Amino acid sequence: MENNKKIILTGDRPTGKMHIGHYFGSLQNRVKLQDEYEQYILIADVQALTDNFNNPEKVRNSIKQVCMDYLACGIDSEKTTICVQSMIPEIAELTVFYSNLVTVARLERNPTVKTEISQKKELFGNNGESITYGFLGYPVSQAADITSFGAHIVPAGEDQEPLVEQTREIVRKFNSIYGDTLIEPEIMLSKTPRIKGLDGNAKMGKSLGNAIYLSDSEDEILKKVMAAVTDKTKIKKDDKANPEICMVGYYHNLFNLENKECVFSECREGRRGCVNCKKELAKKINEYLLPIRNKRKYYEEHPEIVDKILIEGTLKARNRAKYTMSKVKKAMHIDYFDEK
Ligand code: TRP
Secondary structure, three states: OOOOOOEEEEEEOOOOOOEHHHHHHHHHHHHHHHHHOEEEEEEOHHHHHHHHOOOHHHHHHHHHHHHHHHHHHOOOOOOEEEEEHHHOHHHHHHHHHHHHHOOHHHHHHOHHHHHHHHHHHHHHOOOOOOOOHHHHOHHHHHHHHHHHOOOOEEEEOHHHHHHHHHHHHHHHHHHHHHOOOOOOOEEEEOOOOOOOOOOOOOOOOOOOOOOOEOOOOHHHHHHHHHOOOOOOOOOOOOOOOOHHHOHHHHHHHHHOHHHHHHHHHHHHOOOOOHHHHHHHHHHHHHHHHHHHHHHHHHHHHOHHHHHHHHHHHHHHHHHHHHHHHHHHHHHOOOOOOOOO
């Protein structure tokens, strides 16, 4: 509003601390984007509650942790507005209005929701009885997130594409019924490949138990690296092995690129024992994370600063959402008692 920069919005469900998958997948990018755009980051606690409604403590405890992770990585509260979803009731209000513009069938066809539903069915082994109205409707709530701040662009991975697409549909429908009011957002697809876990899993995640957290201590990192999956054919220290099928090799490629060639050839020639190779990797990861960890420690020791950033960010974001809300109500002719 106050400048000509385009508005971008990203968000995270606060269900735990952030890991290096988040860092390479999005946090790093957000640090870059904050100079060029007017950036909002939404800590989506209401969305987190759609599948953690029976564990609100987890969500509550994660809000500040996630905020500290942002700040530790270099997200600057002077440039980026960090806000908490549940403290912006206009988002919930918009969700109600938008819910009339979306069919249940369309929600059930949303590929992201579809995948999540089939994962739930696998987990609970029933015919969708665990699928709540709130869960099915979270794309509507995400459309409210995006439009309430007037976001032009949503930087995200492929998994979020169907959610942005559904937002675009809602916006078009709203604008066609009530007049041109909402901004139709575009996705800025993240090009970075997903980071694999040290266990070889294609995805890193808290629920998979294979995450390296930005807040992990040196010892925790060493322990995780020592348990990494290597080329199973290598039994003895001087056996030849294939670093291409070894998770330690994969991580050397990420954190020790300058020595990668040497590490890989020593491994292939049987001149590199796994124990030392892992210790060397842990050292590299620790070096990489040290500045992040130190910055995080500062915020851990100053929780009042984190609170202030969240409160001020939310206040600013809420004002933006109120502005959208007033336009929406006017367009829908439900601005009954406002002065004309
Ligand atoms: N769905 C996103 C995720 O699970 C989180 C999110 C909530 C979000 N609201 C958003 C992302 C708005 C982008 C824009 O990661």
